[in-house]
Amino acid sequence: MAQVHLRDVVKKYGTLEVVHSINLDIADGEFVVLVGPSGCGKSTTLRMVAGLEGISGGEVAIGDQVVNDLPPRERNISMVFQNYALYPHMTVRENLGFSLKIAKYSQPDIDKSVDEAAQILSLTPLLDRKPGALSGGQRQRVAMGRAIVRHPEVFLFDEPLSNLDAKLRTQMRVEIKKLHQKLKSTIIYVTHDQVEAMTLADRIVIMRDGHIEQVGTPLEVFENPVNTFVGTFIGSPPMNLLDGVIKDDAITFQDGSSLPIPPGYDLQEGQAVTFGVRADNIMPVGHALPSGDHMAEVEMTVDLTEPLGTETLLFAALAGTEVQAKMLNPRPVQSGERMIFQVMLDKCHLFDAETGATLRK
Amino acid sequence: MGLHHPTSPIIRLKCMELFHADPRDILMKRLKLPPWLVLLMPAIIILSAVVLIPLLLSLYSSFTSYRLTRPDSLFNWIGTFNYEKAVTDAKFWAAFGRTVLLLAVALNLEMLLGLSLALMISKVTRGQRALRTMMMFPMMFSPILVGFQFKFIFNDNVGLVNNALQSLGVTDTAIPWLVDGKLAMFSIIFAEVWTSTSVFGILILAGLYAIPRDPLEAAKVDGCTPFQSFRFVTLPFLMPFIYIAMAIRSLDVARAYDIVQIMTNGGPARRTELLWTLIGRTGYVDARMGYANAMGYVSIFLAIFFTIYFFKKLQSARKELGMGV
Numbered sequence: 001m002a003q004v005h006l007r008d009v010v011k012k013y014g015t016l017e018v019v020h021s022i023n024l025d026i027a028d029g030e031f032v033v034l035v036g037p038s039g040c041g042k043s044t045t046l047r048m049v050a051g052l053e054g055i056s057g058g059e060v061a062i063g064d065q066v067v068n069d070l071p072p073r074e075r076n077i078s079m080v081f082q083n084y085a086l087y088p089h090m091t092v093r094e095n096l097g098f099s100l101k102i103a104k105y106s107q108p109d110i111d112k113s114v115d116e117a118a119q120i121l122s123l124t125p126l127l128d129r130k131p132g133a134l135s136g137g138q139r140q141r142v143a144m145g146r147a148i149v150r151h152p153e154v155f156l157f158d159e160p161l162s163n164l165d166a167k168l169r170t171q172m173r174v175e176i177k178k179l180h181q182k183l184k185s186t187i188i189y190v191t192h193d194q195v196e197a198m199t200l201a202d203r204i205v206i207m208r209d210g211h212i213e214q215v216g217t218p219l220e221v222f223e224n225p226v227n228t229f230v231g232t233f234i235g236s237p238p239m240n241l242l243d244g245v246i247k248d249d250a251i252t253f254q255d256g257s258s259l260p261i262p263p264g265y266d267l268q269e270g271q272a273v274t275f276g277v278r279a280d281n282i283m284p285v286g287h288a289l290p291s292g293d294h295m296a297e298v299e300m301t302v303d304l305t306e307p308l309g310t311e312t313l314l315f316a317a318l319a320g321t322e323v324q325a326k327m328l329n330p331r332p333v334q335s336g337e338r339m340i341f342q343v344m345l346d347k348c349h350l351f352d353a354e355t356g357a358t359l360r361k
Numbered sequence: 362m363g364l365h366h367p368t369s370p371i372i373r374l375k376c377m378e379l380f381h382a383d384p385r386d387i388l389m390k391r392l393k394l395p396p397w398l399v400l401l402m403p404a405i406i407i408l409s410a411v412v413l414i415p416l417l418l419s420l421y422s423s424f425t426s427y428r429l430t431r432p433d434s435l436f437n438w439i440g441t442f443n444y445e446k447a448v449t450d451a452k453f454w455a456a457f458g459r460t461v462l463l464l465a466v467a468l469n470l471e472m473l474l475g476l477s478l479a480l481m482i483s484k485v486t487r488g489q490r491a492l493r494t495m496m497m498f499p500m501m502f503s504p505i506l507v508g509f510q511f512k513f514i515f516n517d518n519v520g521l522v523n524n525a526l527q528s529l530g531v532t533d534t535a536i537p538w539l540v541d542g543k544l545a546m547f548s549i550i551f552a553e554v555w556t557s558t559s560v561f562g563i564l565i566l567a568g569l570y571a572i573p574r575d576p577l578e579a580a581k582v583d584g585c586t587p588f589q590s591f592r593f594v595t596l597p598f599l600m601p602f603i604y605i606a607m608a609i610r611s612l613d614v615a616r617a618y619d620i621v622q623i624m625t626n627g628g629p630a631r632r633t634e635l636l637w638t639l640i641g642r643t644g645y646v647d648a649r650m651g652y653a654n655a656m657g658y659v660s661i662f663l664a665i666f667f668t669i670y671f672f673k674k675l676q677s678a679r680k681e682l683g684m685g686v
Contacts, residue, residue, distance in 0.1 A: 050582060051581070051582075052578050052582070072581045072584075073582070073583070073585065077582065078582060078583075079578075079579070079582045081578065083573070084575070085578065086579075087597075088681075088683045089597040089598075089681040089682050089683075098580075098593070099583035099584050130683050131683065132682075150583075150584075
């Protein structure tokens with residue numbers, strides 16, 4: 001097992017720089033998820049760690065060794081690919097044992113490791129089949145099995161669940177988490193799905209346009225997003241954002257309505273801000289969680305509802321901007337109905353209107 | 362006016378009926394042919410005229426002493442005499458063996474060279490299109506012209522090869538490339554390989570483009586050296602393409618005629634005689650068409666054998682990759 005360090009890592013294709021001087025320290029045994037929209041450089045970063053992409057600048061170290069110039073096979077890593085990347089001409093058993101065969105292990109050793117991995121991933125009955133005869137979920141398990149037989153220092157996952165259907169994805173997510181608890185190995189996991197990131201990660205690394213926006217535990221990034229991008233990217237539905245100005249110790253919105261300033265901010269009169277609130281923190285009176293100290297009430301007209309069973313999403317206009325609110329223990333709501341909502345101010349965020357950075361002290 | 366007068370209404374009616382009759386009516390109603398046969402008739406007529414009748418005629422003639430110079434000999438039935446003569450003829454078997462040799466050597470060389478060419482071109486980042494086009498140049502020339510060109514290149518007096526060897530001081534004798542039996546076979550193989558390596562090159566290149574990138578990257582991570590990646594991942598993916606090229610080229614080489622005819626005319630002393638130069642000579646020069654046809658039928662089995670063999674290989678290679686049959 002090993003730590004992974006990225007120091008000022010840069011990736012350029014010709015003159016186009018796609019990863020800009022990234023710094024990241026991953027502890028031994030940690031499960032780190034790189035998450036971001038497509039094209040944010042997360043896969044490229046992972047592939048630089050794997051050695052499948054050259055490193056244009058900076059250093060990648062695995063353990064104590066700088067691996068910039070080592071080919072993948074000398075980095076002691078294994079990788080699970082989005083499209084499984086199984087060898088179609090080999091049986092499951094051969095796929096699992098291939099890396100050991102290349103490393104010139106003896107046949108009994110290979111069989112032992114393969115059987116062990118097959119056991120962990122319940123692949124034993126499939127060992128003699130070829131990948132063509134497997135379902136998507138089974139192929140993904142084989143790909144994971146291929147990664148674990150070698151007992152590498154670092155596991156790299158490149159969007160491993162994106163090709164599976166929603167139900168299977170949830171199932172495999174649990175299996176990956178269990179696998180990590182069992183193997184206690186360092187894992188770097190790339191995904192564009194924030195739910196996967198939240199559920200799997202010890203720490204989440206949120207990337208955008210080749211920069212790291214924020215690093216933190218799932219709760220940290222959820223509760224204290226450093227900017228509007230993280231706020232809207234993490235959490236579902238995305239955080240509601242409203243533009244306003246600080247006036248008379250309140251946030252005044254474009255339509256003239258206003259809300260009190262959430263606690264923990266130091267603001268100047270006339271400052272342009274973006275007010276951020278999650279759907280979980282705007283709830284109809286009577287459907288909200290027990291109220292805290294900082295509450296504000298607003299009246300809104302519900303335009304549209306999305307019943308989800310345990311909760312219903314309500315689309316309504318707050319200060320002229322469409323926002324999503326949440327109703328727990330739902331009752332049927334007619335569109336056009338006027339309702340009083342509670343805004344939990346201590347869970348709300350204020351960002352700089354221009355840079356999007358948080359204004360929290 | 363009698364009943365059979367031309368203008369009698371009944372006869373006029375008959376004429377009109379014939380004139381307006383639909384050909385389908387004639388075939389289906391008058392001849393009582395089933396509809397499926399009527400519908401297949403155009404195909405049957407064309408195939409018979411172009412393939413079936415010539416085939417049957419040549420098969421028939423192989424049982425006669427048919428000579429082109431004596432047309433009436435077409436009706437001189439001699440049973441299996443021609444076949445017995447062919448299978449006991451040392452010259453025939455020598456040509457057969459030489460054809461198999463040419464097939465084996467040329468095909469394998471072309472495969473190896475084509476594979477290397479394709480691998481190199483696939484690595485080129487700039488000017489790949491131009492190189493691809495250039496690789497196909499040899500395919501653009503008629504084999505007859507290629508034959509003439511190599512006949513000149515390997516000429517022992519004025520040829521390019523001897524000239525170059527002598528200028529470089531490698532040798533001061535005139536090497537008889539096309540006169541010595543073994544060297545002549547070598548020269549022919551050389552010409553054959555020069556023209557057709559690109560067939561393998563282009564098909565294998567297509568195969569290389571079709572290989573998914575992921576398994577190759579997985580192989581890198583799994584610890585493969587570049588050679589091991591090639592051996593365990595790339596090559597199994599390429600095998601179907603190689604077998605397709607082999608099947609196409611085995612048919613080509615099994616009927617080899619033009620290059621040999623031009624370069625050596627089967628000589629010297631029949632040392633480069635292949636099946637079809639022998640058959641061509643027997644049929645058209647010696648005019649013994651019956652005998653030539655008999656040898657032709659035996660030779661066809663060679664081509665059929667190789668085609669079936671490579672298609673079997675192709676199927677199993679595709680099955681290996683889980684591509685179905």
